[in-house]
């Protein structure tokens with residue numbers, strides 16, 4: 001009986017080991033195929049490697065003109081989250097932003113902490129910004145970004161009620177912080193942080209509280225554009241990434 005059982009056990013064991021080796025081989029082949037296929041095909045199919053440069057807090061006269069020159073010379077469209085009271089002072093710069101193919105968006109009338117406001121005051125603030133932007137440009141921006149990124153449930157309710165689209169960012173460069181950031185630091189944050197469909201937060205004009213100039217941004221921007229172009233990125237305005245209409249229809 002013992003010999004008879006060995007006769008059965010041995011082929012079964014051999015078969016099991018062979019099957020195991022075969023299955024492991026199949027697994028390896030499948031795994032390597034998984035890795036090889038994306039490597040031969042670009043991991044970013046055409047049209048998917050988009051990035052949006054966004055500039056908050058302008059317009060602001062000469063710094064805005066310098067920024068627009070950099071963008072225009074490099075054929076880069078960008079998105080400007082503009083502050084109503086600055087638009088009143090610099091309507092020409094806003095019109096130039098649009099003429100150069102950039103997008104404009106609402107960043108409140110006076111860059112205050114709108115998350116602390118009640119619904120009526122917040123609604124009035126963004127409507128005020130909209131009115132001065134419309135007066136300067138004939139456009140009603142539909143995309144909104146909150147100053148300091150501070151968003152309250154009240155704000156969300158008002159924005160939704162009024163039909164606005166909320167924009168945030170994926171890369172915060174801290175370019176505004178002249179005490180703790182250099183232009184090299186700004187470049188590093190962007191080059192390390194950008195992924196496809198990225199939204200980069202930068203600042204135009206002057207710091208809204210401390211009055212710092214935007215030298216970090218102006219110095220870093222040419223290198224940022226060159227780096228992203230070399231990586232195959234396409235520069236788009238933020239509406240493309242958010243899949244949102246950029247402006248309300250004009251009646």
Ligand SMILES: [Zn+2]
Pocket residue numbers: 056057107111146147148
């Ligand atoms: Zn801001």
